[in-house]
Each structure stands twice: as C-alpha cells, then as structure tokens.
Amino acid sequence: MEEIEEKVKRTIEKYSLIKRGEKILIGVSGGIDSMTLLYILNELKEAFSITLGVATFNHKIRSESEKEVELVKNYADALGLPFFKGEGDAIAFSKEMRKSLEDAARELRFNFLFSIAKEVGFDKIALAHNLNDFVETFFIHLLKGSGARGLTSLLGIERNVIHPLIEITRREIVGFANEKGIPYATDYSNFDLSYDRNKLRHQILPLLSSISEHFEEHILKLSDVIFYEDAYLERIVEIEFKTISRQDSGFSLVLFNELPLPIKRRLLRKILGEAYNYKSVEDAIEFLIGTERKKNIREDIYLVKSGGVFYIEKETPFSLDTEYILNIPGETLIKEAGISIITEIIDKGVNFDFQKKNTVYFDFEKIHFPLKVRFRKPGDRMTLEVGRKKLQDIFVDLHIRKDKRYKVPLIVDNEGEILWIVPYKRSSLFKIDENTKKVLIFNAITQN
Amino acid sequence: MEEIEEKVKRTIEKYSLIKRGEKILIGVSGGIDSMTLLYILNELKEAFSITLGVATFNHKIRSESEKEVELVKNYADALGLPFFKGEGDAIAFSKEMRKSLEDAARELRFNFLFSIAKEVGFDKIALAHNLNDFVETFFIHLLKGSGARGLTSLLGIERNVIHPLIEITRREIVGFANEKGIPYATDYSNFDLSYDRNKLRHQILPLLSSISEHFEEHILKLSDVIFYEDAYLERIVEIEFKTISRQDSGFSLVLFNELPLPIKRRLLRKILGEAYNYKSVEDAIEFLIGTERKKNIREDIYLVKSGGVFYIEKETPFSLDTEYILNIPGETLIKEAGISIITEIIDKGVNFDFQKKNTVYFDFEKIHFPLKVRFRKPGDRMTLEVGRKKLQDIFVDLHIRKDKRYKVPLIVDNEGEILWIVPYKRSSLFKIDENTKKVLIFNAITQN
Structure with missing residues (x-):
C-alpha cells in the first residue's frame, strides 16, 4: 500500500x-x-x-x-x-x-x-x-x-x-x-x-x-490531543450528569457545587443547551454557589433553585389561551404538553380494566359537552371530595414544579368544570355509579 | 475600586x-x-x-x-x-x-x-x-x-x-x-x-x-477552559500514576493498557520526562500494547517490558570502570548509585546493634586492604556458603531489575573478592567468629 x-x-x-x-x-x-x-x-x-x-x-x-x-x-x-x-x-x-x-x-x-x-x-x-x-x-x-x-x-x-x-x-x-x-x-x-x-x-x-x-x-x-481529551471529559460528564440528575429534570445543587470547575462547565454546556456560551456558564456557576433563587441566563431562559435542586425555566413559548376541542371518541394531541388524550365511550357492562395507568372514567351522561382542553388560568378551581379547591394548592400538593404547571393540560366541560388535571388528578364530579349506562374514558399518552 | x-x-x-x-x-x-x-x-x-x-x-x-x-x-x-x-x-x-x-x-x-x-x-x-x-x-x-x-x-x-x-x-x-x-x-x-x-x-x-x-x-x-481542564486531568493522572506504579519504579502493563488514550498520553509525559514528545508518546503507546520487549524511545532512552511491568532504561551514563577507594573509617559517596557507605572499626567486645538495617559486619583482620568500590564486570563471582556463584545469578535470585544491576556498588578487597553487593547481600567470607578482635562495619545510606 x-x-x-x-x-x-x-x-x-x-x-x-x-x-x-x-x-x-x-x-x-x-x-x-x-x-x-x-x-x-x-x-x-x-x-x-x-x-x-x-x-x-x-x-x-x-x-x-x-x-x-x-x-x-x-x-x-x-x-x-x-x-x-x-x-x-x-x-x-x-x-x-x-x-x-x-x-x-x-x-x-x-x-x-x-x-x-x-x-x-x-x-x-x-x-x-x-x-x-x-x-x-x-x-x-x-x-x-x-x-x-x-x-x-x-x-x-x-x-x-x-x-x-x-x-x-x-x-x-x-x-x-x-x-x-x-x-x-x-x-x-x-x-x-x-x-x-x-x-x-x-x-x-x-x-x-x-x-x-x-x-x-x-x-x-x-x-489530536484535545480531541481525545474532550471525548474523555465528555464521558466523565455523562456519568456526573446522571449522578446530579434528580427526577423531573432538576439537578442536585450540593452535588453540582462539589464538582471541579471544568466538569461544572461541561455539565452546564449540556444543561444550558442553546443558551450555552462562555459567559452564561460563568454566570451560572456563580449563581449556583450564591444565595439568589432565580437568574436570567438569556432573555427567555432562567436558572432556578428550589428545594436543593436547580433547573432551567423557559419563558412560556405559547399563549395561555390555546384551547382544543376534545375529539370524542378519538385522539387529541396537546403538542404544548407533549401529551395525547385518547377518549372512548363504552357500555358500563363491557369487560374493561378500570385501573389503567393515566386513565380516568366518567359517567358519559352527566357531562356537559363539548369538552375542551386548555391550560391554567388565574382563579381556576376544581371540585374534589373535600369541596372546591384552588388549582394552585392542588399543584402544590401534587409536587408539580412551578415552571411545569403552566403546561399541564386541563379537561374542562361546557359549564367550566375542570374534570381532569392531565394526568395527575380527576375531579370528584360525574363519577360512575349504579345508574351509569355509558362510561367516558380519558387516557393520556406521553409523546416522545 | x-x-x-x-x-x-x-x-x-x-x-x-x-x-x-x-x-x-x-x-x-x-x-x-x-x-x-x-x-x-x-x-x-x-x-x-x-x-x-x-x-x-x-x-x-x-x-x-x-x-x-x-x-x-x-x-x-x-x-x-x-x-x-x-x-x-x-x-x-x-x-x-x-x-x-x-x-x-x-x-x-x-x-x-x-x-x-x-x-x-x-x-x-x-x-x-x-x-x-x-x-x-x-x-x-x-x-x-x-x-x-x-x-x-x-x-x-x-x-x-x-x-x-x-x-x-x-x-x-x-x-x-x-x-x-x-x-x-x-x-x-x-x-x-x-x-x-x-x-x-x-x-x-x-x-x-x-x-x-x-x-x-x-x-x-x-x-481559560483549557487551563482548568489541564489541571483537572493532571489530578486524575496523579491518581493513576500511583495506581499503576509498582515497586522499583516500574509500571503495571495491564493497568496501563486499560486506561483511556488521553490518560495514557499524560502518564507517559510524566514517565518519559525529558524524552517526552508527541512521537515518543505515540511510539510508547503502540509498543506497550505490542509484543516487543524493548523499544528505543530516544537515542539513550529505552522502554522495557519485563514480568508484567514496564520501565524506562537509560544508557549507562557513567563508565563501568569508575572505582572508589573506600574510606576506613569514614564515608564514601558512590554518587552513581546514590548511596553513601559509612565504615567503622570497633572492638568486638563493644556493645553494638548487630542487626542494623543495610549493615554488614566483617572480621577486620582477615580482610586484604585496601578495599575499593566498583560496579559489576562480566564474569564477576562471589563466595557464598554454597560456594562461588555468578553475580548474574545472584542478581536474578535477588529480583534486582536488569537495568538497575549495573549501578549496584560492589565492595571488593585487594584479592578481588567481592565482600558486599551493596546493600543486598554479603559474602560468606571473613565472618566474625570467636577469634575476631576487631569488627569492620559497613553501613549503606541511600542519598536523596
């Protein structure tokens, strides 16, 4: 050769x-x-x-x-x-x-x-x-x-x-x-x-x-030297990324702050994504060891500390006014939430798994149609066994992170009653009972 | 400000x-x-x-x-x-x-x-x-x-x-x-x-x-990024250096070959010292995974594999003919070996610790003076209890690494008898017995 x-x-x-x-x-x-x-x-x-x-x-x-x-x-x-x-x-x-x-x-x-x-x-x-x-x-x-x-x-x-x-x-x-x-x-x-x-x-x-x-x-x-060192450091970063990751895409503040500077910097490149640059990384490192709770990293991107974790918060990228009419029966994609809601109507007598995950069951005949899907508005309340409760308080009870609350889909009937906080909690209204003839099933599927 | x-x-x-x-x-x-x-x-x-x-x-x-x-x-x-x-x-x-x-x-x-x-x-x-x-x-x-x-x-x-x-x-x-x-x-x-x-x-x-x-x-x-990543990688290299180090300044071949390329390269910078450059490092990495036993890294510097370890071997930097007349009593610095030999003459009756480390004791009156210190020559033999034995074989028995043998000091008397392979092994000649009046003590001290 x-x-x-x-x-x-x-x-x-x-x-x-x-x-x-x-x-x-x-x-x-x-x-x-x-x-x-x-x-x-x-x-x-x-x-x-x-x-x-x-x-x-x-x-x-x-x-x-x-x-x-x-x-x-x-x-x-x-x-x-x-x-x-x-x-x-x-x-x-x-x-x-x-x-x-x-x-x-x-x-x-x-x-x-x-x-x-x-x-x-x-x-x-x-x-x-x-x-x-x-x-x-x-x-x-x-x-x-x-x-x-x-x-x-x-x-x-x-x-x-x-x-x-x-x-x-x-x-x-x-x-x-x-x-x-x-x-x-x-x-x-x-x-x-x-x-x-x-x-x-x-x-x-x-x-x-x-x-x-x-x-x-x-x-x-x-x-050549830099290429392989970069690849090696990225493997370390992959491991540390998993180590500092907490559920719901937050990252452990304590574990992060213990890491050496170059690993912090590379982790932040991964975490900040498009908002990554030399300055945003240095700002983030300073913020994460400091006492501030929230820091603007780019016009539309914030770093937020909460309960021992930190996470990225993006400004609402869509209007809170977006609404969908729910297809019944059928599928409705709520793209802002990355969730699809599938509805079915069945006769109560039909053999069916009433314990399915991310699924709720209502009495079809009690509901005021049409149903729509929308996002939270100030003053929203939902009827529970204990009475009507503020959505705000329900979110807190459910441990749903603040920056995620605005894109949780709500199924609302024609009277303004919230039937389901998808997929976290259903209303106590319109339950299936001995008189129910038809059952309306909602099933939420997360899109990838 | x-x-x-x-x-x-x-x-x-x-x-x-x-x-x-x-x-x-x-x-x-x-x-x-x-x-x-x-x-x-x-x-x-x-x-x-x-x-x-x-x-x-x-x-x-x-x-x-x-x-x-x-x-x-x-x-x-x-x-x-x-x-x-x-x-x-x-x-x-x-x-x-x-x-x-x-x-x-x-x-x-x-x-x-x-x-x-x-x-x-x-x-x-x-x-x-x-x-x-x-x-x-x-x-x-x-x-x-x-x-x-x-x-x-x-x-x-x-x-x-x-x-x-x-x-x-x-x-x-x-x-x-x-x-x-x-x-x-x-x-x-x-x-x-x-x-x-x-x-x-x-x-x-x-x-x-x-x-x-x-x-x-x-x-x-x-x-700035490279500076901190360099320092971080060097800390990893310090740890790996200790991990792969074996006694007598050799390095574990198996452990070395398992390391990622960038760490291998940095370890070799440390190990090769003045012989370090991009090419010598790449040559060394190839050699260390190969089957060759010895490799010329620079005119005067070799990498050698032996018994699961590898080490640097330098060409003899001093003449094998170097000789010293031993100061008795007194101190003689053998700079090639980084060793000082201290001699003393004491009366046999004197209270003395005869188990001191790196120390040997001879009957003063049996020795043929003057004594000199030299390094090994082909055909060297020493008298042991079992008879005269080749220095070569004694070195092997003592597990003294090949590249270190040439700078082990030998104390030799006027008849050519090797009294001591400093500080590893003494001859069986001229031992202290019931007739001994004066004891000649040799003590070897490693210089830093």
Whole structure:
C-alpha cells in the first residue's frame, strides 16, 4: 500500500471514522482533493470491507460544471461504483435565502448528499477536506470563539460526515494524484472560499509558515490531543450528569457545587443547551454557589433553585389561551404538553380494566359537552371530595414544579368544570355509579 | 475600586496567583505595563494583605537605562516600597553565551529577580505581561508545537512567577496609566521583541483582527477552559500514576493498557520526562500494547517490558570502570548509585546493634586492604556458603531489575573478592567468629 493510503487508513482507524461493512457515500466535486479521496477509498475498500457510492452536485455556477459532472461519472463508472448526481441553482438559492453564495451552495450540496444517503441507505458521507483545510478551519474557529470542540470538529464524526484526508497536506495530494494519473478538473472559481478563508489561505498562513515551517503538523498534533481529551471529559460528564440528575429534570445543587470547575462547565454546556456560551456558564456557576433563587441566563431562559435542586425555566413559548376541542371518541394531541388524550365511550357492562395507568372514567351522561382542553388560568378551581379547591394548592400538593404547571393540560366541560388535571388528578364530579349506562374514558399518552 | 483593578483582582483569585500574606517582588522596567502593574498591586495591597518589593534591572543596552532605573526608584520611594536594582552587560553576555540579545537580557534579568527573591525572602515574582503579550505567546507556542500546557502557561504560576495583568489589554493599560498619571518611560528599543514576536504583533495579529475583531478575548476564554481542564486531568493522572506504579519504579502493563488514550498520553509525559514528545508518546503507546520487549524511545532512552511491568532504561551514563577507594573509617559517596557507605572499626567486645538495617559486619583482620568500590564486570563471582556463584545469578535470585544491576556498588578487597553487593547481600567470607578482635562495619545510606 502507498504511504498516503497507509496514512489515510491510520486516520480512519484512529478516529473510528468507518466501521467494517459500512456503506460510504463519497461527495466528489471533480477537483483534485475529492477525486483523490475517491481513488484512495476505492483502494481501501477491501481493507475495511466497505461499499462505496459516488455523489456529485452541480451548483450551476460555472459553465464547466456539466463537464465536471461527466468527469466524475466516468471515473465512478471506470471504478465500477454507483453514481448519483444532483443539481440546483446556487445563485438563485443564495438570493432567495439571502445567504452568501458559499453558504447557499453548501446547503444545497449537503441537502442532496443527506437525501441520497438516506434514500439509498449509506451509513456515512465522506468529504475530501485535507490538512490545509483543517488548519484554516481551526483558525476560523479559534478566532471566532467556537471553543475546543469546534477546533477539532473535522477530526471526528459529526452528523455521519467524515473527513479521511484530514491528515494529508494539499502538497501530498497533488503529488499523489499526478503520480497515479488520477483525473481531475482544475477549479478556477474557488467560489466556496469565503473572504475569511481566502485571507487565511493567501495572506496569514504563509506568514505563519515563516515563523514555524511545519506549524500545520503542530496544530494537527495539538488537535489530536484535545480531541481525545474532550471525548474523555465528555464521558466523565455523562456519568456526573446522571449522578446530579434528580427526577423531573432538576439537578442536585450540593452535588453540582462539589464538582471541579471544568466538569461544572461541561455539565452546564449540556444543561444550558442553546443558551450555552462562555459567559452564561460563568454566570451560572456563580449563581449556583450564591444565595439568589432565580437568574436570567438569556432573555427567555432562567436558572432556578428550589428545594436543593436547580433547573432551567423557559419563558412560556405559547399563549395561555390555546384551547382544543376534545375529539370524542378519538385522539387529541396537546403538542404544548407533549401529551395525547385518547377518549372512548363504552357500555358500563363491557369487560374493561378500570385501573389503567393515566386513565380516568366518567359517567358519559352527566357531562356537559363539548369538552375542551386548555391550560391554567388565574382563579381556576376544581371540585374534589373535600369541596372546591384552588388549582394552585392542588399543584402544590401534587409536587408539580412551578415552571411545569403552566403546561399541564386541563379537561374542562361546557359549564367550566375542570374534570381532569392531565394526568395527575380527576375531579370528584360525574363519577360512575349504579345508574351509569355509558362510561367516558380519558387516557393520556406521553409523546416522545 | 477601579474596573481595571477589579479585573486584576479577579484574575489573581481565579488562577490563585497570590495567597493572603505573601511577599511579592514586582519586576519593573519603567515601561507603561510594569509601572501600571506596580500601581495596581499597590492598590490591592490591603485586599490581599500582601507585602511588595520593586526590582529593576539595567541591561545597559541603551543610554536611557540609568534614567529609567531612577524613575522606578523614585516611584517605589513615593509608594514607600523597598527597591532593588541590578545590572549587567546584556550585549557582552549575549556574545559570551552565543545567545540572542533578547535571550541574554531575559536570562540576566531572571537571575537577578530570582536571587533577590531568594535572598530577601519574596514568595513570588510578578511580571507585567498583558493580554496582547499573552496572545502573542499563545501563537508562538501554537506554531512551534508546545502543546496545550504551553498555550496557557502565562495564566498560572510557574516557578513562582505570576502575570496578574494577563486579562488586561494594552489599550486598557494605556488608558488607565494616563488617567491616573502613572509615570512611565517610553521604551524606544523593543530590544526584547524577537523577530517572531514582532512579525506577529505588527503583521499577523492585525490581519487576524480583520477576521474577528475581538479574537484576543476568544483566545483568552479558550485558554481559560483549557487551563482548568489541564489541571483537572493532571489530578486524575496523579491518581493513576500511583495506581499503576509498582515497586522499583516500574509500571503495571495491564493497568496501563486499560486506561483511556488521553490518560495514557499524560502518564507517559510524566514517565518519559525529558524524552517526552508527541512521537515518543505515540511510539510508547503502540509498543506497550505490542509484543516487543524493548523499544528505543530516544537515542539513550529505552522502554522495557519485563514480568508484567514496564520501565524506562537509560544508557549507562557513567563508565563501568569508575572505582572508589573506600574510606576506613569514614564515608564514601558512590554518587552513581546514590548511596553513601559509612565504615567503622570497633572492638568486638563493644556493645553494638548487630542487626542494623543495610549493615554488614566483617572480621577486620582477615580482610586484604585496601578495599575499593566498583560496579559489576562480566564474569564477576562471589563466595557464598554454597560456594562461588555468578553475580548474574545472584542478581536474578535477588529480583534486582536488569537495568538497575549495573549501578549496584560492589565492595571488593585487594584479592578481588567481592565482600558486599551493596546493600543486598554479603559474602560468606571473613565472618566474625570467636577469634575476631576487631569488627569492620559497613553501613549503606541511600542519598536523596
């Protein structure tokens, strides 16, 4: 095996990019990088017992595009590999979506690749980024503050996209392609080089080379170290996440505050999700050791402490006025609560399990239809055996967390009587008795 | 407190740069950064209950140097702080040592600061590197491949040197110094700016700013994250180091090979010491899971597997021909073995502990003087009760590791008889019996 193929094989093994027997779709533009990737993966086909496919996308930006598609198709045919092509008007798309041409072209290309992979059943998509591309991406992420994860993202697998040439320089690829007579089209446009990337490639990186000739390799080694340390720390975080997790998605304050800073930070990345950034994490750490009860982390996201746990509280994302008419019999999805309510009407005599979970039974003939589903309103009360009680107090008795109360569905009849706090508590009204003929059954099912 | 002072206070607390009650020596050149550091630490004096001293070093490179020393002295006097000055001819020193002027000046300056700190009793030395210096240093380390530790080294404490201004930009310092009327000398020479640093400062970093305006802050945040993760991982490594350590400085192969890659890498940094680099670590990891018994990690350093452990073996750093004449009575330091041999002559009748550890007793009158200490030679044998036995076999019986055998001292008499394998085994010759009048005592003491 050639040195460069050995190197690609080691990269694949090192970062577990491919498992034996997988189906890999190679994204090929016809340029020297992707044609070389195609050649090398084809050479490694047996070593990994993989099945390959070739996909090319015509962005219709340049007149040569058609010819390039032909070039890729002919090479795929020559290698006996299935070939898929797609096309789209990147310029029109970029105008329509108000995106840069680079972003628009990338989006169209990725949509095409993912759809072929899904339809035909490929496990992974392989792209031809090389070490030079990696270093450029490293710097863009470094300068824009994506954190350590971003710096190394091209090394591993993300969204099933792999980059097997990431340890090979552009110079090595050119030498190898010419030596092997791999056909390729010269790309005159570089339309997918953003301003930042161009500046890095043509101005900054050459200056950096003059300080340290092979700095790309130093950066690759550093990234390799960071990549595995990141993965290791994430495994620790998975364990600690389970340890600090309390029911109802709260987290133990005491256990959290005992953890070392780097683990706290990583846990908060997981917990804060989209609200995660350096500042929100530092704010959260300070808040969690402090005495404050509630802290605004982002306009619509709060951290709240309550009874030894802390949790994320989001501002109500939907109107409290949302109402549904309940389908009887039938299913009604209450999407805000992630709950489906299924209703049935049966004759009382029918053999039926009256102890089913998340299910309540009413006397059909006593109810004032239509029934609707809505969320809590100030002053809501429900009739219980002990009398009419404030919903507020019932929620407290039920230990339903404050920030969850607003999205608990209520089934309400035409007289305004609350029949069921779904799925926690039923009203004492309209019970089945010796005179009941028909039974109305409500069953709540949690959606995933 | 001013914002910038608050910021410095937080930096000091965040990286535990200063403990309450410490004595801090500030290295001051008279330039704006170090004069501002002096001002700010003086303002924070009470907050941290610290004692300050001011030290300045005249490199005699420029004619203004004398004036700058005066400026620093006057300011220290005004603040009522003790002042120390040193001087040296950096140009002459750089020629003599064949170093760059920058390196020579830095060495002279550091030697001076460390010697004052030691003599006068300062706990730490504070230097005035700011965020811009930090980013330059970050890039130099990134490009030259120092690893994650190097990238963040200016944040924490190394060799008791701290950098409290590391989160403050040059721009902030200038604004603050001018607002407060802090006196400073303008440094026209920048003699301590290396070629690389100059290129970064004046060419590369401005280009990077044009890609991401405040990239310095992103780099600082990234470094902050890496700094604490590094410290956390090192604590794990300390624990694992103890877990895998076996007696006689070997390490358990099985336990090592079960560890995750990042911990293996960090353990090997600790174990390989000066032979540590990316390649030696990767080679070592491959060797340790393989079947090979011995592997050359650097010209003079080997990794060796033996009986379930692995260890570092260094090429003999001293001649096997080294010999010492044993001082009797007296002490003889065998520096190659890190052992001191103390001899005494006593009358047999004297009350003496004949069971002392690492001690052997011979009949003084039977020995053929002079005695010498040497190391093993091929064919060495020793007389035991069972007869003359090869030293090789005795070492095996004693479980002395192969790579340690060559530096076990042997006490040999004038006839070539080995009396003692220090401190493991004595010969059966020349024992004390009923006719013994004088006893020769050898006692081996391990040096630290």
